[in-house]
Amino acid sequence: MSELAEEFPNVLCLDGDSASSTRADIFEKRHPDKFLQMGIAEQNMVAAAAGLATMGFIPFISSFAVFSAERALDQTRVAVAQPALSVKLTAAYSGILTGKTGKTHQSMEDIAVMRAMPNMTTLVPADGVEVRKMMRAMVLTPGPMYLRLTRDPSPTIFDEDYDFQIGKAVVLREGRDVTIISTGVQTVRALEAAETILAKEGISVYLLHVPTIKPLDEMAIVKAAQATGTVVTAEDHTIIGGLGGAVAEVLGENHPTLIRRLGIRDVFGESAPDGYLLEKYGLTPAHVAETVREALKATKR
Amino acid sequence: MAEANPTQEPATARRHDSAELAELHRLAQQVRADSLKAVANAGGGHVGGPFSATDMLVALYFKVMNIRPEEPAWEDRDRFVLSKGHSSIALYSTMAARGFFPREELMTFDKAHSRLQGHPDITKLPGLDMSTGSLGVGISAAMGIALGSKLKVKDGVRVYCMVGDGECQEGEVWEAAFAAMRYRLDNLIVLLDYNKIQQYGWPSEIPGKRYLTWGMETLPNQWRAFGWRVVEIDGHDMEAILDALYEAREQAGTGIPTCIVGHTVKGKGVSFMEDTIDWHARVPNEAELAAALKELGEE
Numbered sequence: 260m261s262e263l264a265e266e267f268p269n270v271l272c273l274d275g276d277s278a279s280s281t282r283a284d285i286f287e288k289r290h291p292d293k294f295l296q297m298g299i300a301e302q303n304m305v306a307a308a309a310g311l312a313t314m315g316f317i318p319f320i321s322s323f324a325v326f327s328a329e330r331a332l333d334q335t336r337v338a339v340a341q342p343a344l345s346v347k348l349t350a351a352y353s354g355i356l357t358g359k360t361g362k363t364h365q366s367m368e369d370i371a372v373m374r375a376m377p378n379m380t381t382l383v384p385a386d387g388v389e390v391r392k393m394m395r396a397m398v399l400t401p402g403p404m405y406l407r408l409t410r411d412p413s414p415t416i417f418d419e420d421y422d423f424q425i426g427k428a429v430v431l432r433e434g435r436d437v438t439i440i441s442t443g444v445q446t447v448r449a450l451e452a453a454e455t456i457l458a459k460e461g462i463s464v465y466l467l468h469v470p471t472i473k474p475l476d477e478m479a480i481v482k483a484a485q486a487t488g489t490v491v492t493a494e495d496h497t498i499i500g501g502l503g504g505a506v507a508e509v510l511g512e513n514h515p516t517l518i519r520r521l522g523i524r525d526v527f528g529e530s531a532p533d534g535y536l537l538e539k540y541g542l543t544p545a546h547v548a549e550t551v552r553e554a555l556k557a558t559k560r
Numbered sequence: 561m562a563e564a565n566p567t568q569e570p571a572t573a574r575r576h577d578s579a580e581l582a583e584l585h586r587l588a589q590q591v592r593a594d595s596l597k598a599v600a601n602a603g604g605g606h607v608g609g610p611f612s613a614t615d616m617l618v619a620l621y622f623k624v625m626n627i628r629p630e631e632p633a634w635e636d637r638d639r640f641v642l643s644k645g646h647s648s649i650a651l652y653s654t655m656a657a658r659g660f661f662p663r664e665e666l667m668t669f670d671k672a673h674s675r676l677q678g679h680p681d682i683t684k685l686p687g688l689d690m691s692t693g694s695l696g697v698g699i700s701a702a703m704g705i706a707l708g709s710k711l712k713v714k715d716g717v718r719v720y721c722m723v724g725d726g727e728c729q730e731g732e733v734w735e736a737a738f739a740a741m742r743y744r745l746d747n748l749i750v751l752l753d754y755n756k757i758q759q760y761g762w763p764s765e766i767p768g769k770r771y772l773t774w775g776m777e778t779l780p781n782q783w784r785a786f787g788w789r790v791v792e793i794d795g796h797d798m799e800a801i802l803d804a805l806y807e808a809r810e811q812a813g814t815g816i817p818t819c820i821v822g823h824t825v826k827g828k829g830v831s832f833m834e835d836t837i838d839w840h841a842r843v844p845n846e847a848e849l850a851a852a853l854k855e856l857g858e859e
Contacts, residue, residue, distance in 0.1 A: 301699040302700065305736035306732070310702060310703065311707065336694075338697050341691055
């Protein structure tokens, strides 16, 4: 983001007292005049950002997902989404891996909430390369946007020549037996499941990464379902209303297909080490593989 | 920082000529009449709050704000945010009188396809500086606009924001108040329409009368506690309103935002609508409308 601010002088970063956690402090060091500390007052931060947007700035809100998406939801709705102002909500600490901060800080619902909001472009990157390209697109494209980030870096799966486009899903593997549709860091785990587990079992996976939840690449999703006839969705998010919900909506209308949704099964999280959480809440590559096998069994019936 | 008695006399009190004041009073009565006719025509809307806000709105739009009705997007204009957005009809009637759009358009208020939505909608009506309606949001946005103005070094621009007293129960108002002090927004002027009645409120010792729970001093003192420069006036005394506003826009360099507390009467202007929750949002019937318009000087 610091680099973007060099190129685009009207980019601002507003922080809700979380910069040392979200690393927005790096931005503050390089661009102290464009970093606005707004304190532990997220509702004011979001609506003030709307005011700044009317003055020609492109404000990025930096906070934790639970606060960006949920605490300031009314302000997001009436001051940002309804007037369609170019405020960019960045939401760190999304999903289940939030250090050991536990359930209050684990946002499992934010994709569901944001995609139900008219005018809110919803972006969920898989790795650091995709984040950088997304942020550039966010500056260049007007309108309200939500960017879902994680606390810790994930393994890189994209090259620098990856042509990210808002609204375009990406086919990562073109298999024939089963389709996995995933988003965010869960794509990295789905890819690992496809390459290291399922390939060895002779299961050929069609893997579709959906970085833009809204606007949804409906054609790519239908095409992915048509390729194999069995779909597994995967996300570090509740199975209700997120990517799984979106895919079920699209396929239900266009190409009814058996779906199995992998994600958080409508429960809140807890404080624990990362490995334990991924295992207990069913997000590991092994869980992805198991869900694929179940889905295939169900299709054959 | 000037500080003294709670009802301080503005240091730079101007003498206004009586013709000017008479004209402003006439305009305010016209705004009230137009607002009431629009609400009646729409079959719904707020009345009490628009009426208590009207005198301050007229002063702003006709004398104080640096605006161009024919060029509503003029970059260096003063901004106004009606944070108590449900009083929209008073703002619309004032804007119409000032020349932003024809007065006839007021009859489209709250109707389908109208630019005059129930609460101000920046996507529909040029001349608005922010969409509002959810209480507390407007003052945050106004604080953001004032901050943006400072960042762009627009020294001449002033940002005005009207809040309601019930609205000040929203925590977000105090988030904004704190942030405005923190960012030294002396270009931000809040007008508090202190009519001491909200939609339903609390029971009082007078049977049938419901009020805000706070006493006369509490709310202005809360603004003082946040460090703001607080000026208390009679919100229906046009001279006092003008004096307070002219002084408020000369605070550059102080680093302190101003809150003008306008002591007002909900429903001001029509005797049977004054000082009651009954006319917070109510449609006058034919007889009520006729009686009200008569009191407002319209036959």
